[in-house]
Amino acid sequence: MTLAPFGTRLRRAMDTRGPLCVGIDPHAALLADWGLPDDARGLERFALTVVEALADRVAVLKPQSAFFERFGSRGVAVLERAVAEARQAGALVLMDAKRGDIGSTMAAYAATYLDPGSPLFCDAVTVSPYLGYGSLRPAVQAARASGTGLFVLALTSNPEGAQVQRAVTAGGPTVAGAVLQALRAENAGERPLGSFGAVVGATLGGTVAGAGVDLDTGGPLLAPGIGAQGATPADLPAVFGDALRNVLPTVSRDVLRHGPDLAALRSAAQQVAVEIHAVTAA
Numbered sequence: 001m002t003l004a005p006f007g008t009r010l011r012r013a014m015d016t017r018g019p020l021c022v023g024i025d026p027h028a029a030l031l032a033d034w035g036l037p038d039d040a041r042g043l044e045r046f047a048l049t050v051v052e053a054l055a056d057r058v059a060v061l062k063p064q065s066a067f068f069e070r071f072g073s074r075g076v077a078v079l080e081r082a083v084a085e086a087r088q089a090g091a092l093v094l095m096d097a098k099r100g101d102i103g104s105t106m107a108a109y110a111a112t113y114l115d116p117g118s119p120l121f122c123d124a125v126t127v128s129p130y131l132g133y134g135s136l137r138p139a140v141q142a143a144r145a146s147g148t149g150l151f152v153l154a155l156t157s158n159p160e161g162a163q164v165q166r167a168v169t170a171g172g173p174t175v176a177g178a179v180l181q182a183l184r185a186e187n188a189g190e191r192p193l194g195s196f197g198a199v200v201g202a203t204l205g206g207t208v209a210g211a212g213v214d215l216d217t218g219g220p221l222l223a224p225g226i227g228a229q230g231a232t233p234a235d236l237p238a239v240f241g242d243a244l245r246n247v248l249p250t251v252s253r254d255v256l257r258h259g260p261d262l263a264a265l266r267s268a269a270q271q272v273a274v275e276i277h278a279v280t281a282a
């Protein structure tokens with residue numbers, strides 16, 4: 001089956017289900033809080049509970065690959081199952097793997113996440129541009145071919161990111177500004193939304209407006225940092241300004257801490273969705 005471009009599918013999901021991504025981050029502490037063992041069985045129970053609670057209602061689920069890889073091949077098997085069941089239930093799946101390498105290795109990462117024949121096929125994957133934006137070309141090509149998308153790290157939510165991302169390049173813009181420029185070119189002419197997104201932290205406050213970057217890339221803007229990292233939905237307008245319509249806020253721990261009860265997980269996600277709607281629909 002040929003998929004419509006990721007940006008088109010994401011726009012539809014955000015418009016019908018609301019602009020919310022929930023992360024599946026099975027931290028050891030959360031497994032313990034949920035009364036689950038810190039092993040592959042606990043991981044499976046955790047991930048499939050989140051999928052059961054939310055895959056039929058949130059726009060995007062974002063498994064954090066690291067928490068699955070921690071359990072080796074059994075963890076990756078759980079990840080495969082969680083991805084397949086989430087997609088089957090109607091959620092778009094964004095794999096948070098932050099891959100980045102020389103082009104020839106990048107092609108293998110692209111085959112892992114963006115080839116429809118792969119057991120880990122997802123709707124989109126996070127990638128790192130710090131081997132040079134051009135090194136991501138195989139992933140861009142694979143995404144175009146399969147109707148999937150990329151989210152490229154631009155201005156991350158952690159305080160350490162600024163040291164690299166706000167450094168000024170020889171050509172003039174900051175590193176983040178150059179990444180955003182490259183994404184704008186990638187998304188040119190794509191309507192209603194491009195398939196090549198940027199990661200921009202919700203934690204950055206007004207510092208983005210003063211950073212000389214243009215967030216209007218024509219693609220989605222994944223905004224982590226709400227909840228456990230201290231940002232709130234009310235911070236989104238100051239960070240994103242006119243680009244707010246294309247923002248996909250993502251929340252992990254602040255929703256997951258309400259599990260394992262399905263109704264409590266749903267109600268926590270709904271609460272964040274209402275708070276996001278209050279600022280994005282204003």
Ligand SMILES: O=c1ccn([C@@H]2O[C@H](COP(=O)(O)O)[C@@H](O)[C@H]2O)c(=O)[nH]1
Nearest residue numbers: 023064156157158224228229251252253
């Ligand atoms: O800049 C970034 C990029 C990715 N992340 C990831 O998002 C979630 C955030 O989890 P919370 O529990 O909501 O803090 C996590 O998987 C990070 O690896 C990010 O936080 N910042």
